[in-house]
Amino acid sequence: MALVVKDRVRETSTTTGTGTLTLAGAVSGFQTFSSAIGNTNTTYYTIINGTEWETGLGTVAAGTLARTTVLESSNAGSAVSFTAGTKDVFGTYPASKALYKDASGNAIGLGTVAATTTLTSATGLPLSTGVTGTLPIANGGTGTTATAHTSLTTNVTGTLPVANGGTSLATLTANNVLLGNGTSAPTFVAPSTSGNLLTSNGTTWTSSTPATPNTAGGATTVSQGTSLTLTSASNRVQNVTFTAGSLFVTLPDATTLSAGGPTFIITNSGVNTFSIKQNGGIVLTSLAAGQSVMCDVYDISTAAGKWTFSNKDIASYLITGNFTPVAIDSTNAAFPYANGGNGTAGHFVDCLKLTSTTALLVWTRTGNKSVYGVVATNTAGVISYGTIVQIYDGSAGGTAAVVAAAAMLLSGLTTGMVFISRSATAVAVPFSISGSTITVGTVSANFGNAQVQNSLIHSVCVLSSTVMMVVYNNTTYTQIIISTMTYNGASAPTLGTASTGIAVLGNNAASPYGALLTLTSTTAQLWYISALNTMATRVVTSNGASAPTLGTAVTQTVVNTSDGLAGDPAWQPYAYSATETSIICQPSYSAAPYVSSYTISGTTVTVTSAPAIMSNSAAIGMPSRLEFINSTSGLFFQSYNYASYTRFTSLSKIYQVTYTPSGGTLLYVPVGNTPDATVYSYLAGMCLLSSTTGIVAGYDSVTGYISANVFTVL
Numbered sequence: 175m176a177l178v179v180k181d182r183v184r185e186t187s188t189t190t191g192t193g194t195l196t197l198a199g200a201v202s203g204f205q206t207f208s209s210a211i212g213n214t215n216t217t218y219y220t221i222i223n224g225t226e227w228e229t230g231l232g233t234v235a236a237g238t239l240a241r242t243t244v245l246e247s248s249n250a251g252s253a254v255s256f257t258a259g260t261k262d263v264f265g266t267y268p269a270s271k272a273l274y275k276d277a278s279g280n281a282i283g284l285g286t287v288a289a290t291t292t293l294t295s296a297t298g299l300p301l302s303t304g305v306t307g308t309l310p311i312a313n314g315g316t317g318t319t320a321t322a323h324t325s326l327t328t329n330v331t332g333t334l335p336v337a338n339g340g341t342s343l344a345t346l347t348a349n350n351v352l353l354g355n356g357t358s359a360p361t362f363v364a365p366s367t368s369g370n371l372l373t374s375n376g377t378t379w380t381s382s383t384p385a386t387p388n389t390a391g392g393a394t395t396v397s398q399g400t401s402l403t404l405t406s407a408s409n410r411v412q413n414v415t416f417t418a419g420s421l422f423v424t425l426p427d428a429t430t431l432s433a434g435g436p437t438f439i440i441t442n443s444g445v446n447t448f449s450i451k452q453n454g455g456i457v458l459t460s461l462a463a464g465q466s467v468m469c470d471v472y473d474i475s476t477a478a479g480k481w482t483f484s485n486k487d488i489a490s491y492l493i494t495g496n497f498t499p500v501a502i503d504s505t506n507a508a509f510p511y512a513n514g515g516n517g518t519a520g521h522f523v524d525c526l527k528l529t530s531t532t533a534l535l536v537w538t539r540t541g542n543k544s545v546y547g548v549v550a551t552n553t554a555g556v557i558s559y560g561t562i563v564q565i566y567d568g569s570a571g572g573t574a575a576v577v578a579a580a581a582m583l584l585s586g587l588t589t590g591m592v593f594i595s596r597s598a599t600a601v602a603v604p605f606s607i608s609g610s611t612i613t614v615g616t617v618s619a620n621f622g623n624a625q626v627q628n629s630l631i632h633s634v635c636v637l638s639s640t641v642m643m644v645v646y647n648n649t650t651y652t653q654i655i656i657s658t659m660t661y662n663g664a665s666a667p668t669l670g671t672a673s674t675g676i677a678v679l680g681n682n683a684a685s686p687y688g689a690l691l692t693l694t695s696t697t698a699q700l701w702y703i704s705a706l707n708t709m710a711t712r713v714v715t716s717n718g719a720s721a722p723t724l725g726t727a728v729t730q731t732v733v734n735t736s737d738g739l740a741g742d743p744a745w746q747p748y749a750y751s752a753t754e755t756s757i758i759c760q761p762s763y764s765a766a767p768y769v770s771s772y773t774i775s776g777t778t779v780t781v782t783s784a785p786a787i788m789s790n791s792a793a794i795g796m797p798s799r800l801e802f803i804n805s806t807s808g809l810f811f812q813s814y815n816y817a818s819y820t821r822f823t824s825l826s827k828i829y830q831v832t833y834t835p836s837g838g839t840l841l842y843v844p845v846g847n848t849p850d851a852t853v854y855s856y857l858a859g860m861c862l863l864s865s866t867t868g869i870v871a872g873y874d875s876v877t878g879y880i881s882a883n884v885f886t887v888l
Contacts, residue, residue: 175233178217180210183265187221187239192253194240195221195263204264207234211265216242220266221256228254229268239263245270336360353379395443406430410437415444424451428471428479441466454478501879502535502548502559502871524581525859525871525882526590528607533861533869536565536581536592537880544568545592545603547581549610552867552884560610565592566603566617582634582642584661591659591667593631593644599623600631600646602659602667615664621657622646633745634659635690635698643698643716645688648675654688654702656724658716670719679703689745690714693752693774701745701757707731709759709768713777725777732759732768 184204185197200206211217211234219232219239228247233240245268247254276282334340335357342359346352350362351372363372366381373382393411396402402414403424414423423440442448442461449460450467454477461467473480526534528549536547545566548559583590592603600622604615622631631646632654640661648655653675660668678688688702696716704710709732713725747757756771771783862868871882 175214175216177231178211178215179267180205180217180265183207183210183217185263187261187263188259189261190256190258192241192255194238195261197237197239197263207239207263207265208236218245218266218268218271219263221254221261221263223256223259223261226254226256229266351379397444404438408438410439412438412440413443414440414448415442416446416448417444419446419448421446422449422451424455425453425469425471425479425481427453427477428474428481429477431471431474431479433472433474438469439466440469452478452481501881502550503537503546503562503880525861525869526581526583527861527863528583528587530864530867532610533863534581534583534590534607534612535559535859535869535871535880535882538568545594547592547605547612549607549612550869550871550882551610552863552869555867555884557869557882557884560612563612563614565605565612565614566594566601582636584636584639584642586639589639589661589663591634591642591661593634595622595631602644602669604661604664604667606664613664616666618659618667618669621669623649632688633690635692637692637695637698637716641716643690643714643722644669645690645700648672650675652678654678656690656700656714656722658718658722660719668719670717671721673714673722673724676700676702676724677704679705679708689747689757691747691749691755691757693749693755697752697777699747699749699755699772699774699779701747701759703732704729709770711757711772711779713774713779715777723777725779728779728781730770730781 182204183206184201185199185206186201187195187197189195197207200209207217213235214233216231216233219230219241221228221241226248228241228244228249230241230245230247231243233242241253244251244253249255274282333342333344336342336359337357341352347362347364350364352360352362355361363379363381367383370381370383372379393413394409395413395415397415397417399417399421401422401424402412404412404426406426408426412423425438440450440461442463442465445463447460447462450469469481471479471481524534524536526536528534531552533550533552534547535550536545538545544564545568546562547565548562551558551560581590581592588608589604589606592605594601594603599620601620602618604618606613606615631644634642634644636642637658642659642661643656644659645654645656647653655672655675657672658670660670662668676688688700691699691701693699693713698714698716699711700714701709701711704727708729710727710729712727715723715725717723745757745759747755749755753774754772755774756769759768759770769783770781773780773782859872860868860870868885869882870885872880
């Protein structure tokens with residue numbers, strides 16, 4: 175409880191008698207006692223009721239004022255027994271408690287101090303006047319009238335210990351550096367040989383000969399068609415022009431360098447993007463045409479070392495993890511490729527993030543052409559699975575067996591649909607997820623018409639928590655159409671009216687695939703192969719159950735390969751925002767992928783970078799997933815390398831991708847310790863759970879099982 179005095183505190187009361195007042199609230203423009211003074215605190219008050227008045231010290235409580243001590247009143251200084259009426263109650267500063275100066279400037283209110291009074295506590299009292307005697311030690315003095323000073327040069331012998339602020343030493347060696355030594359005497363580091371440096375070994379300091387600097391100096395200009403390996407004797411400045419793609423600059427053996435130097439400045443003077451590796455073979459970063467980077471080693475304990483990079487805005491990632499697949503489903507396992515079989519038991523469909531530790535995995539079994547799903551959980555790098563659920567019974571389709579499927583989660587990440595292409599028609603199956611439990615709803619009515627050997631449904635995009643758009647075959651393999659599909663909970667989804675047909679390049683051996691990418695809650699961007707060597711894109715607008723509206727198409731040139739297929743492209747689009755997108759397009763199985771970027775304004779698409787073959791194209795397989803970790807960099811996953819392997823037995827790989835916003839280009843390079851030594855093949859999938867972890871899953875061509883594992887982004 176404290177005494178508090180505040181301005182503009184005023185309330186009213188109708189309480190009668192001599193007791194505690196019940197306060198009725200603040201007068202307009204004033205504060206209440208509780209808000210200004212604070213409950214349990216005391217303050218000075220005045221109460222007025224006509225000719226009745228009282229001034230005193232009161233105690234504040236919530237909505238009340240206790241009249242603790244009466245100072246003055248209309249009742250001869252005693253408590254007033256107030257009669258009926260509205261009292262004016264306000265904070266005051268009583269004259270009897272006031273401190274002020276008189277007409278001569280002297281303070282009034284201090285009282286009189288007797289001449290014999292002992293002053294034991296005072297502030298601001300000058301000790302040079304008005305004080306006699308000695309100041310006691312207890313009051314900060316010495317208790318004496320004079321003090322004999324001790325000369326430290328004549329009256330003290332010995333050394334002053336470290337614990338008392340000294341060094342414990344009688345002399346200090348000239349030009350030596352003192353090193354702290356706890357409460358013991360300091361130690362010294364002598365200069366030793368001229369030119370030495372004071373060097374830390376992590377525990378103490380020594381005078382040591384500096385490392386021999388890189389005396390190569392100058393700059394080296396390289397133009398070659400093979401990768402470059404640097405050594406400790408290499409010039410610090412490297413201007414590199416590679417005449418071919420898929421090449422690397424390997425940094426020197428770090429154990430031959432000195433920590434903190436030398437700095438290597440590497441510039442890409444050519445047009446081919448190349449990677450920079452540490453000596454252990456791990457890719458650290460990449461350089462596009464015209465980019466430079468300064469490389470500094472800070473850990474030289476291993477040949478690979480640890481490096482920092484500056485003067486470069488491209489982030490780099492390393493991928494690590496136990497890439498031994500963990501089996502999900504061994505039913506209908508194939509005769510493995512490793513044992514002479516063709517390795518085709520089933521196809522992995524999708525790997526979709528649910529939470530920062532869980533993902534939905536969906537796949538088909540070859541034996542009964544059914545679709546299955548499970549929730550996978552990452553626990554400290556170890557993957558585990560819930561109960562496998564049959565999402566669609568392929569035997570129910572009769573001759574309309576499952577060819578392929580595509581799973582999509584709606585915006586809440588707890589509901590979704592699996593779109594299933596069969597040999598004649600397509601259906602959609604709704605599902606919901608609670609924890610690790612998958613609940614399947616009623617299958618939709620049949621839609622579409624399969625005219626080719628491959629997938630009837632080509633792409634699906636999510637517009638809201640209940641609405642998707644789907645692109646699928648029309649009644650001919652030379653057209654695709656688009657409809658809105660509505661999620662109805664456990665009930666069958668409903669398909670809206672289809673758009674007008676869009677002419678595409680296709681034949682009876684290859685699907686005229688199209689790809690959709692969400693832009694807004696009502697719009698998406700569509701890509702498709704419109705003619706030989708031609709890719710087209712346009713904006714599509716959803717109109718609910720009515721037919722979607724097609725925007726104006728923009729065409730671009732891409733080159734098909736000589737594999738005999740007119741279509742069968744693979745797509746992986748990505749939206750950086752509703753107005754900026756990119757796509758990786760592989761026109762057909764054995765074609766090199768193209769990358770192109772766009773800006774969107776309303777329903778108008780503008781190409782900001784024309785389709786260009788991605789570097790390292792010989793090592794690229796079918797694009798499967800493109801996910802960004804931040805606004806400019808992320809990971810791109812390929813499902814297989816058709817150029818080097820058969821369709822069902824090739825391997826998977828993850829690449830780092832980098833993007834320059836506002837009309838820039840998409841670049842990529844393989845990242846270190848990628849799972850290209852795994853046995854995942856054909857339509858494998860990947861998803862990021864967070865900026866540091868992800869799940870890769872697919873068909874394991876060694877065991878014949880559908881499998882998965884966790885990877886870490888460093």
